[in-house]
Every structure is written in C-alpha cells, then in structure tokens.
Amino acid sequence: MRPKNYSQMEKPISIATGKFRTNNNNNNHNNVWFVVPLFFILCFVLLCFDYSALFTDTDETAFSISDVTQKSTSSEFTKDDNFSRFLDDPSPDSSCSGRYIYVHELPYRFNGELLDNCFKITRxxxxxxxxxxxxxxxxxxxxxxxxxxxxxxxxxTNQFMLEVIFHNKMMNYRCLTNDSSLASAVFVPFYAGLDMSRYLWGFNISVRDSSSHELMDWLVVQKEWGRMSGRDHFLVTGRISWDFRRQTDNESDWGSKLRFLPESRNMSMLSIESSSWNNDYAIPYPTCFHPRSVDEVVEWQELMRSQKREYLFTFAGAPRPEYKDSVRGKIIDECLESKKQCYLLDCNYGNVNCDNPVNVMKVFRNSVFCLQPPGDSYTRRSMFDSILAGCIPVFFHPGTAYAQYKWHLPKNHSSYSVYLPVKDVKEWNIKIKERLIEIPEERVVRLREEVLRLIPKVVYADPKYGLDGNEDAFELAVKGMLERIEEVREMMRQGKDGSDGFDDRDDYKAAAEVLSMATNPTFQLFPSSQGSGLGLGFLDSPEPTLPPPPPPVEVLSSEVSSSVDFEVDKVTIGKITLLKGRVSTKEVFGLPNSDLVPGVYEGGLKLWEGSIDLVKALEKESQTGNLSLSGKRVLELGCGHALPGIYACLKGSDVVHFQDFNAEVLRCLTIPNLNANLSEKSSSVSVGEAEVRFFAGEWSQVHQVLPLVNSDGETDKKGGYDIILMAETIYSISAQKSLYQLIKRCLAYPDGAVYMAAKKYYFGVGGGTRQFLSMIEKDGALASTLVSEVTDGSSNVREVWKLSYK
Incomplete structure (x- = not known):
C-alpha cells in the first residue's frame, strides 16, 4: 500500500548505502543504465548471504537493519519501491513548492557508524x-x-530513538530533492544524541565536543551553507536540548556545547524537550504506537473512547529524592492513601513494570487522569503515552507541555489538560483527589475528546505507509520548521538581517522556567555552573530581564483555593453594598506585601480606587438609560476583586468572564469573592444564571483561551463581548499596546463598548489615560467619551471613559 499523496518526484537515495546522491540531474539518465543492473546484482548477492534482510517478519514489519553488527550495507534506511522511476522523472512537483527538503549526505561517522557500533552507546x-x-x-x-x-x-520503542525514526521518516518524505537549489530547508541527519551518549560518563569535554566541531567544520564548507549562513538547516536529536548547551568548559559540567558553537547557533534543532532559545523546538517523544493507516488510528480512538475507567487518577513513575523540591514524593504518598481511586505503577530502579508498554497502557487506559510531574527534566514521554490512552494529563509545571510542543498541542492548554501549580513543595497543600473529583463530568468528557483528537498529531506513523495524507508528529514538525525558515527568508527578502532574534531567548518558552522561579524560587532542575544568577543555570545571564508571563489558562471555579485564609469586608458604593475579600500577598505569592512585582504579580490582590469608581459609573449609566447590562456578554480585564464584573452579574448579564494576569489571584480572591457576593445577594435580589468563567494570562496571549473573540483579530458580527470592563489596567506604558490589541480582538462589532477606569497620570511608571487615549486616537478605530471624573484628594485625578466603535 502506498501513501495516497506520493509524488512522482526524484527520490535521491543511494541504493547500496541508503545515503543521498550528490550527482547532477543531467547525468541521471545515463547513470540509470549502470544503476539498474547493479541493483539486481546486489539484490542477488544479498539474497544469497542474508535473504532475511529482504523480507518482512511474520508480522509484516519491515526491518531497516537486519544485523546491527554488520557494516554499512546493513544500515540501510527505508527507500521508496519505485526509486528507479523517480530517477527517470526528475521534474519538480508543483504540490511540493515551498516544501522541498534537501538532506545532506554526511560522512558515515555522523550517523550510520553509530548504529553499527550501537553497543558503545550503552555506557x-x-x-x-x-x-x-x-x-x-x-x-x-x-x-x-x-x-x-x-x-x-x-x-x-526507546524514547531516545527519535533521531533514527525521524531520519527514516525523512527518507520517505514526499518532497525530497537532490537539487539543493530547489530546497526550502536542509536536513542534517547527525545523530547528536546517540553520539554524545557514548561520552556522557567519564570523558573529558574535548571528547564530548569533538563530533560537534567536526560536523560544523564539514557543514560550513558545503555550498548549501552559504545561502542563508545555515539558517535554513535543521537537525533532530532524541535527547533534551539542554544536553547540548553546556555553558562552561568545566570537566564536571554535563553534556556538550554543540548549540553554543557559533555556526550551530545559525541552525535550528528539534528535540524531545526544547530550551528557551528561539532556535530550539520541541517535538513529541516517540511512543510505542506507529500506525500504518488512518483506519488504525480511528480504531484505536474508538476503543479508548468506549473504555471503562476504574481509577480516578494514576501515576507511573519513581520518586526523585535527589531533587529536594520534586513533587513526586508527595504525589506517591497521596496515591498510596487513595488506593481505590489511584493506581501507582512503580517505576523505581530495578522495577521492570514500566519497561513493558503493555503494562503502561493497561494502567493508563483504565484511568481518567494521568499525573505528569517533572522528573529528571521538565518533560516526560509518559504524557504522550497518556494521550494515546485517552487519559487526561495533569501537569504541575508549565514547562512539561505548555511551553514546549507548540506545533503539536493546542494553545488553549485547559482544553486538553488540568494544571495544578505547585508554589512550594515544602508547603504542599494540594489535595489532588479533591481537585479532580470537583471537575464536572461534562468537562471531563470534553477534555477526553480533545485528548483523543490529539492522537494522530503525537504519533510517528510507519514511514512506508503514513496516514493517508493526514499529518502525524513528523509532518507537523516538518511543516513548523518550513514555516519558521520561510519567516527568516522573508526577513532577508525585505533587506533585514536574518540573524535578528534567530538565536535569542524565546519569551513564551522561557515563561515556564521563570514562572517556576516566581512561584517556587528553590525549584532547580539544571544546576547553575556559574554559582550565581537566578539559580536556574540555563536562565542565568549578565543582565536579567523582566520575567516573561505565565502561559494563558482557564481556571475552573472548582479550583478555588482552600489553603489561603479568605476574609471579607463590606464596601459601600453609593447605594450599593458589595463584599471585598482580603488575602495576604505573602501567603499567596510568598512575597512581602506589595502593590505589584512586574512580571510576577500585577497587584490583583489589592482593591484599587478605580474599581469602585467604575461600579459607581456603571450604576449612573444604568440609571440614566445609557447602559443596560441585562442579557449582555461581559468581560472584565485585570479583575482582581472583580467588583465591576460582580455588578454585571447582579444586573442580569448572560455571560460574565473574568481575566487576571495571575491564576493565583483568581483562585484565592476572585472566585471566593464572587461566591461570597452572589451568596449574599441571592436572598434579597433576583440573581440571574450568568455563565461565569475565569481566565489567567498576559494580554498578548490570553485571547488564545478566551471563548468570545473576533475571527482572525478582526471585527466579526458574531463574535466578541458586548461590554468590556477594566479598572487600573493602563499604568504600564509597555503593556498598553497589547491591552489595546486584546480589546480590538474581543469587542463585539458594531455596538460593543469599553468602560475604563484609570488615573489621569501614574507617576513613576509613565502610564495614564492621556497616554492611552492618545494611542487610541492615532489608531482611529475607537471613539472615547468621558463618563466621570473623580478629584476627591485621595490620589491624583481619576477618570472613567467609554470607548466605542466610530
């Protein structure tokens, strides 16, 4: 069976060695008269000496390597059956325009020789x-x-075999070319992980780095390198990227410095776990399921969809006592306490349970949730095993998935997973069982359905068959890499420097690591060799920058914190009495009482004057007939105590969504304050059944999880919120642009309105209504109207403005 979308293009694979040809296209027709007879001669010789290498096993599974102790002829990669026909028809395929990939024919020591000497890799x-x-x-x-x-x-399947798997998949990629001038990307099949695995223990750094230096010396003299100085080149490794980012030349430091070599920094690397640099990308660990067709995937999905699940949650793993801040010990303790609802698959040293995929899948497919704490590094293959089993992954650190697999997993993390952040293991106060039981059944069904939908995206299908034109993990990785290279190429077409930002830190990926520092300063997976800095090793830099924001996520109302003391006081706003909650900044964030800490805590636990001003203005607008909140879709940005949004609930809004920078603010303050107010008012006021939801994240990213946004960032008559409320949100000039872009993404057209309360000037930080309104005026999309002005002497002049479409 052939993949339905196989093209008739040239397949540049050497018959004898399974390597790429470099001969010119003009010689192909002449060479074929020599190649074809040679092919039959070689087949006859191989048949005489080892006929088993030419046939499949009893399960019809082709072996690419019949005897790993043989020399190079045994290390063939998979080849297309109609290879000679491709030699006769080298014309480009129009469907491959922009997708051609050229694969370097590396010296044999960089890949095939490693397989021939695989016994040396087991050190x-x-x-x-x-x-x-x-x-x-x-x-x-x-x-x-x-x-x-x-x-x-x-x-x-061994989880570190990605290099071999990807290379074999690439040899059957339908848009290969041996004409590098046609190629949009250049693949470098260096088995960096297997190579380094020989030297990780007991070898000095010159030995560990030798292959890296030799590879770069070879690449930079090839003609393909000169086109973009290597920025169209990429390689794949089956180890985590940090193994190739040794920061010093101390013999005791781990790994090689491949990715810090100047030439290597011009390349991109795909790995099972990325670093926080722009030129590193994470792609899924290889699982044990490698389907031959879409039908097999569908059959498996249906089997998992109908699976009865005996256990609420499962953990497959071992404790990590050597990591003092690992959550695994706590998870194991709770699992043992919840025997009837949790299954523990012990993977401790010497226990072979987890080596057998049957054992792992048997447990995972019998569980509703699968716990995925960090281990030796942030990521785990187990998370992809759980997806295969339809078991909803539960993460304790954003670096395990959210900041990693952006080409393969949804941006809306709450659509397929549950997130239980751990601030401090020493003060572990999460009750996993209670948190998971509280999740409504209908949400569990939605989560599982999304998990099942992800299965084809995280598997590496059989390279000889594929998924009938559908994208598997390999196809998505190639697609993402081609798009990345095209972005750089477009910059160069515009006369810009293609190196600009290419190997800089990626703020979104770095957010996960910095978030771990902000919520748990002692968390340290990769020790710093510098002895100074942030204590996270790979994040240390001479000039620390503002921490990137945590990834956006929906916070369920059931996730309300029960571990933080919450008290309420009454606040009178005109003729309205509401409740305002009180929690300790130190207790929630481990920070001294402070208005805000930029990038870590944005002041959501404090009740700002603007919130009260905004409620007063909304009440006045309602009384004068200028505003009706009944039946409206409302979004409160930077909600904190959420008094304006609570007012909207009390006035009969159909939908009220709350957003804050920090998920902790929503769990510890917003949700309990909303519950307290609605409970207080329900006995005396007719409270409508509003759809209430909560979302955490920075303004440039939170639209990824908000359910009511305009299509493609443009105004859409069917999308958006009728009313957007925000108080004291424009104090930072650097954040105003992303806030305004979010407003335009979310505001319903043409009748949507924004009510904004803020100070005229925020002394010391530069923001204020004048600066923000000036930006709006220059953009020209919205008109502004002053609703009220407050000059009570408690602070500088405060204002409430209404923004609406012109």
Whole structure:
C-alpha cells in the first residue's frame, strides 16, 4: 500500500548505502543504465548471504537493519519501491513548492557508524540499545499484546530513538530533492544524541565536543551553507536540548556545547524537550504506537473512547529524592492513601513494570487522569503515552507541555489538560483527589475528546505507509520548521538581517522556567555552573530581564483555593453594598506585601480606587438609560476583586468572564469573592444564571483561551463581548499596546463598548489615560467619551471613559 499523496518526484537515495546522491540531474539518465543492473546484482548477492534482510517478519514489519553488527550495507534506511522511476522523472512537483527538503549526505561517522557500533552507546545505562534500532528505530514488534493493544503497529520503542525514526521518516518524505537549489530547508541527519551518549560518563569535554566541531567544520564548507549562513538547516536529536548547551568548559559540567558553537547557533534543532532559545523546538517523544493507516488510528480512538475507567487518577513513575523540591514524593504518598481511586505503577530502579508498554497502557487506559510531574527534566514521554490512552494529563509545571510542543498541542492548554501549580513543595497543600473529583463530568468528557483528537498529531506513523495524507508528529514538525525558515527568508527578502532574534531567548518558552522561579524560587532542575544568577543555570545571564508571563489558562471555579485564609469586608458604593475579600500577598505569592512585582504579580490582590469608581459609573449609566447590562456578554480585564464584573452579574448579564494576569489571584480572591457576593445577594435580589468563567494570562496571549473573540483579530458580527470592563489596567506604558490589541480582538462589532477606569497620570511608571487615549486616537478605530471624573484628594485625578466603535 502506498501513501495516497506520493509524488512522482526524484527520490535521491543511494541504493547500496541508503545515503543521498550528490550527482547532477543531467547525468541521471545515463547513470540509470549502470544503476539498474547493479541493483539486481546486489539484490542477488544479498539474497544469497542474508535473504532475511529482504523480507518482512511474520508480522509484516519491515526491518531497516537486519544485523546491527554488520557494516554499512546493513544500515540501510527505508527507500521508496519505485526509486528507479523517480530517477527517470526528475521534474519538480508543483504540490511540493515551498516544501522541498534537501538532506545532506554526511560522512558515515555522523550517523550510520553509530548504529553499527550501537553497543558503545550503552555506557552509563543498564539497557542494550541495539535491539531498539530495528524497524526504522521503532524497536522490536510487540507480539504479546494481551488484548491491551491492537494486534499490529505497536513496538517496544526507546524514547531516545527519535533521531533514527525521524531520519527514516525523512527518507520517505514526499518532497525530497537532490537539487539543493530547489530546497526550502536542509536536513542534517547527525545523530547528536546517540553520539554524545557514548561520552556522557567519564570523558573529558574535548571528547564530548569533538563530533560537534567536526560536523560544523564539514557543514560550513558545503555550498548549501552559504545561502542563508545555515539558517535554513535543521537537525533532530532524541535527547533534551539542554544536553547540548553546556555553558562552561568545566570537566564536571554535563553534556556538550554543540548549540553554543557559533555556526550551530545559525541552525535550528528539534528535540524531545526544547530550551528557551528561539532556535530550539520541541517535538513529541516517540511512543510505542506507529500506525500504518488512518483506519488504525480511528480504531484505536474508538476503543479508548468506549473504555471503562476504574481509577480516578494514576501515576507511573519513581520518586526523585535527589531533587529536594520534586513533587513526586508527595504525589506517591497521596496515591498510596487513595488506593481505590489511584493506581501507582512503580517505576523505581530495578522495577521492570514500566519497561513493558503493555503494562503502561493497561494502567493508563483504565484511568481518567494521568499525573505528569517533572522528573529528571521538565518533560516526560509518559504524557504522550497518556494521550494515546485517552487519559487526561495533569501537569504541575508549565514547562512539561505548555511551553514546549507548540506545533503539536493546542494553545488553549485547559482544553486538553488540568494544571495544578505547585508554589512550594515544602508547603504542599494540594489535595489532588479533591481537585479532580470537583471537575464536572461534562468537562471531563470534553477534555477526553480533545485528548483523543490529539492522537494522530503525537504519533510517528510507519514511514512506508503514513496516514493517508493526514499529518502525524513528523509532518507537523516538518511543516513548523518550513514555516519558521520561510519567516527568516522573508526577513532577508525585505533587506533585514536574518540573524535578528534567530538565536535569542524565546519569551513564551522561557515563561515556564521563570514562572517556576516566581512561584517556587528553590525549584532547580539544571544546576547553575556559574554559582550565581537566578539559580536556574540555563536562565542565568549578565543582565536579567523582566520575567516573561505565565502561559494563558482557564481556571475552573472548582479550583478555588482552600489553603489561603479568605476574609471579607463590606464596601459601600453609593447605594450599593458589595463584599471585598482580603488575602495576604505573602501567603499567596510568598512575597512581602506589595502593590505589584512586574512580571510576577500585577497587584490583583489589592482593591484599587478605580474599581469602585467604575461600579459607581456603571450604576449612573444604568440609571440614566445609557447602559443596560441585562442579557449582555461581559468581560472584565485585570479583575482582581472583580467588583465591576460582580455588578454585571447582579444586573442580569448572560455571560460574565473574568481575566487576571495571575491564576493565583483568581483562585484565592476572585472566585471566593464572587461566591461570597452572589451568596449574599441571592436572598434579597433576583440573581440571574450568568455563565461565569475565569481566565489567567498576559494580554498578548490570553485571547488564545478566551471563548468570545473576533475571527482572525478582526471585527466579526458574531463574535466578541458586548461590554468590556477594566479598572487600573493602563499604568504600564509597555503593556498598553497589547491591552489595546486584546480589546480590538474581543469587542463585539458594531455596538460593543469599553468602560475604563484609570488615573489621569501614574507617576513613576509613565502610564495614564492621556497616554492611552492618545494611542487610541492615532489608531482611529475607537471613539472615547468621558463618563466621570473623580478629584476627591485621595490620589491624583481619576477618570472613567467609554470607548466605542466610530
């Protein structure tokens, strides 16, 4: 069976070695008369000596390597059946325009030789790596599937075999070319992870770095390098990217410095876990399911959809006592206490339970939620195993998934996972069972359905078959890489410097690491070799910058904090009496009482004057007939205590959504304050059944999780919020642009309105209504009207403005 979308283009693979040709297209027709007879001669010789290498096994699974101890002829990569026909028809395929990839024919020592000498890769580990090279890197076929797995397409795949798997997949990519002038990208099949695995234990840094230097010396003299100075080149590794970012030349430091070599910084690297640099990208760990068709994927999805699940949650893993701030010990303790609702699959040293994919999948498919705490690094293959099983992943750190797999997982993290942030393991106060039980059944169903939908996106399909034109993890990675390179190429077309920002820190990816510092300063997966800085090693820099924001997420009303003391006071606003909550900044954030800490805590626990001003203005507008909140869709930005949004609930709004920078503010203050006010008023006032939801995130990103936004950032008559409320949100000039862009994304057209309360000037930080309104006036989309002005002497002049479409 062939993939439906296979093209008739040239397949530049050497028959004898499985490597790429470099001969010119003009010679192809002449060479074919030599190649074809040679092909049959070689086949006859191979048949005589080892006929098993030319056939499939009893399960019809092709072996790319028949004997790992043989020399180069045994290390063939998969090849297209109609190779000679591609040689005869080298014309470009129009459907591959912008998608052609050229693969370098590297010296054999950089890939094939590593497979021939696979026994050398096992240093420092207990496992023999050689069997995992079989079947294109998928490993041995699972034959004893115990009615847990499908009868075929399941393998004992090693999680670090991504380099071999990706290379084999690339050899069957439909838009390969041996004419590098046609290529949009250049793939460098260097097995960096396997190479370095030989030298991680007991070797000096010159040995660890030798292959990296040799590779770059070879690449920079190739003609392909000169076009974009390597910025169209990419490689793939089966280890985490931090293994290639050793920051010093101390012998005791871990890994190589491949990614800090000047030439390597011009390349992009795909790995199972990325760093926070722009030129590193995370793609899924290889799982054990490598389907041959879409039908197999659908069959598995249906099986998982109908699966009865006995356990509420499961953890498969081992404690990490060597990491003093690891949450694993706490998770294991709680799981043991909840025997009837939690299953613990012990993966401690010497326990082989977790080496068998059947054991892992049997447990995961029998559980509703699968706990995914960090281990030796932020990420885990287990999260992808849980997705395969339809088991909803539960994360404790944003670096495990949210800041990693942006080409493969939804931006709306709350659509497929549950997030339980850990501020301080020493003060562990999360009751996992209670948190998970509180999630409504209908939401569990939605979460599981989204998880099942992700399955084809996180598997590496059989390279000889694919998914009938559908995108698997490989296809999505290639697509993402091509788009990234095209962005750089477009910059160069415009006369800009293609190196600008190419290997800078990526704020979104770095957010996860910085968030761990902000919420738990002692959390440290990668020790700093510098002995100074942030204490996170890879984040240390001479000039620390403002921490990037945490990733956007929906916070469920059931996630209200029960561990923080919450008290209420009455606040009278004209003729209205509302409740305002009181919580300690130190208790919630571990910070001394402070108005705000930029990038970490944005002041949401304090009741600002503008919130009271805004409620007064809304009441006045309602009484004069200028505003009706009944039946409206309302969004409060920077909500904190949420008094304006609570007022909208009391006035009969159909939808009221609350946003704040910090999820902790929503859990510890906003949700309990809303509950207290609605409970107080329900006995004396007719409170409508508003749809109330809560969203955390920075203004440039939170639209990714908000349900009511305009299509493609443009005004859309069907989308948006009727009323947007915000108080004291424009104090920072640097944040005003992203706030205004969010307003335009979210405001319903043409009758939507924004009510904004703020000070005329924020002394010391530069913001204020004058500066913000000036930006709006220059943009020209919205008109502004002054609703009220407050000069009570308690602060500088405060104002409430109404913004609406012109």
């Amino acid at each position: 420092g580990t207990e496992k023999d790596i050689c069997p995992y090279i079989e079947n294109y890197g998928f490993g041995p076929v699972i034959k004893n599937y115990e009615n847990v797995l499908l009868k075929q397409s399941w393998f004992t």
